[in-house]
Amino acid sequence: MLEDGSVYGGEARGSFKETVCEIVFNTSMTGYVEILTDPSYAGQGIVMTYPMIGNYGVSEKDFESSRLQPCAFLVHELCSTPSNFRNEMTLEELLIKYDIPCVSGLDTRSIVKRLRESGTMRGIITADISDKDGLMEKIKAYRQEKLVESVTADKPTVLSGGDGAKIALMDFGTKRNIGNSLVQRGCAVTVYPALTTAEEIIKASPDGIMLSNGPGDPSDCVSIIKEIKKLYDYGIPTFAICLGHQLMALANGGETERMKYGHRGANHPVKFIHEDRTYLSSQNHGYMVNGKGLPSNAEINCINVNDSTVEGIVYHGKPVFTVQFHPEANSGPRDTSFLFDRFLKMVREGRYDD
Numbered sequence: 001m002l003e004d005g006s007v008y009g010g011e012a013r014g015s016f017k018e019t020v021c022e023i024v025f026n027t028s029m030t031g032y033v034e035i036l037t038d039p040s041y042a043g044q045g046i047v048m049t050y051p052m053i054g055n056y057g058v059s060e061k062d063f064e065s066s067r068l069q070p071c072a073f074l075v076h077e078l079c080s081t082p083s084n085f086r087n088e089m090t091l092e093e094l095l096i097k098y099d100i101p102c103v104s105g106l107d108t109r110s111i112v113k114r115l116r117e118s119g120t121m122r123g124i125i126t127a128d129i130s131d132k133d134g135l136m137e138k139i140k141a142y143r144q145e146k147l148v149e150s151v152t153a154d155k156p157t158v159l160s161g162g163d164g165a166k167i168a169l170m171d172f173g174t175k176r177n178i179g180n181s182l183v184q185r186g187c188a189v190t191v192y193p194a195l196t197t198a199e200e201i202i203k204a205s206p207d208g209i210m211l212s213n214g215p216g217d218p219s220d221c222v223s224i225i226k227e228i229k230k231l232y233d234y235g236i237p238t239f240a241i242c243l244g245h246q247l248m249a250l251a252n253g254g255e256t257e258r259m260k261y262g263h264r265g266a267n268h269p270v271k272f273i274h275e276d277r278t279y280l281s282s283q284n285h286g287y288m289v290n291g292k293g294l295p296s297n298a299e300i301n302c303i304n305v306n307d308s309t310v311e312g313i314v315y316h317g318k319p320v321f322t323v324q325f326h327p328e329a330n331s332g333p334r335d336t337s338f339l340f341d342r343f344l345k346m347v348r349e350g351r352y353d354d
Helices: 032-036 091-097 108-118 132-141 147-151 176-183 198-203 222-234 243-251 338-349
Strands: 011-014 019-026 044-048 072-074 101-104 121-125 166-171 188-193 208-211 238-241 256-272 277-289 298-304 310-315 320-323
Touching (some): 011 091, 019 108, 019 132, 019 277, 032 044, 032 091, 091 101, 121 132, 198 222, 238 243, 238 338, 243 256, 243 277, 243 310, 243 320, 277 310, 320 338
Parallel strands (some): 044 072, 072 101, 166 188, 166 208, 208 238, 238 320
Antiparallel strands (some): 019 121, 256 277, 256 298
16 A cells, blocks of 8 residues: 555565555566665665566575665566576575565556656555555654664675775665675775764775765765765765765765656666766666755766766766766676776776776
């Protein structure tokens, strides 16, 4: 049941329990394991637009974090007989293992049309709709609070692998492949909890800083924004993705706003303005930088082809650039993975050069 009162029936699957959350949709055809383990989905129930989910099973090697992150998973058909040589368990077994409720048999096209027309809504997953007024009260009372704190690391962690450039990865809900993309390029990566102070990062003398993706409204991260501003002023080369992109804009006087239904999928076209070239990207966000209030040295260098929203910013005079999409792209296209190489070039040279 959505907060506008619309009701959709299906079959209880997974670890079913009554759950209130924000309902969003994802248009990806594959990558459901990566989606389910993406910390940016904390506090949300995901409607998958592709009609059959689970057909290639589950491999825990595809996890983007240590556990499943959404509150619920909503599909049209949940495949119970997967076929893949990497398969370790069915998708339903995975949902049960991590205590995630699921509903299958839903008219997902109808739900997504409703969300596209009316915008993202809160909703409740329940087996009893006899007391609609009571359910509506639960929906209206639901609030998302401290989502970043709920998914960040407990303590600093050094990733095994590279011994090259020292990179401080700020974990606001990072996907594993962000760290992996740096380690594969020879970097020595230390993952820091979201509430780590700028002074602690500076004391560690990193060669570069990576600001990660994460869940929720960026404007809620007041203390984190203050620390990012300190890091920006200090001048360590910085690359930010998704939530990190939004937080950097807020730290420099920019504005963010809630999108009508967000960008969640693996096929979003992003135009690099100076290159006059468009790349496909993986995206997962419900908020955006709206371009207002940015400092004079901030240049919007990437836009979304579908709706012209801001997808990338370069801060001239500072070794800092940010993107809204996911260049590490698990799951999704790897068109923009070159941005990690551009970041490391900036680390070596101390300036951004596209």
